[in-house]
Amino acid sequence: MMRTYSYFIFFILISLFPLFSYGEEFSISNDNNLISELRPGQKITVGFMDITASEDAKIIKIEAEMIERIEAHSMIMDGEIMKMRKITPELIKNKKYKFKPGGNHLMLFDIKRELKKGDQINLQFTFQLKNKKILTESIQFKVK
DSSP states (O other): OHHHHHHHHHHHHHHHHHHHHHHHHHHHHEEEEEEEOOOOTOEEEEEEEEEEEESSEEEEEBBBEEEEEEEEEEEEEETEEEEEEEEOEEOOOOOEEEETTSSSSEEEEEEEEEEOOOOEEEEEEEEEEOOOOEEEEEEEEEOO
8 A cells, every 4th residue: 555655646746847847937028020021023021029038048940821931140241241141049038139130130031922011920930948848939020
């Protein structure tokens, strides 16, 4: 009887362990979520936002139904030459990360429909936390 009781207690403690191992639930706050209106004949545009995460995390993927590919890019000027490269943004707990003109920004490629001022678009962000847990969050952007 005592042995069965010990197994029961052990099972309960093991099942509760995941509740204590992750701490608070991951959350983000964001503002200034803007996507630039498409120019006539173009299928590429840029996006900007400010984002703050409750834990250290990387943005490992960004998707949207109507957009073939979305990448985070850095941009620097080397004399008169603009250089861009794909990056994996690393968010630091409670520190604002800015995607802004002239710096890190979002590039949206092969957009499948016209984007007009005032449209609302949801982008699906996938985050990887330090503990390797993967989470997704839909973030709404306004076309401006």
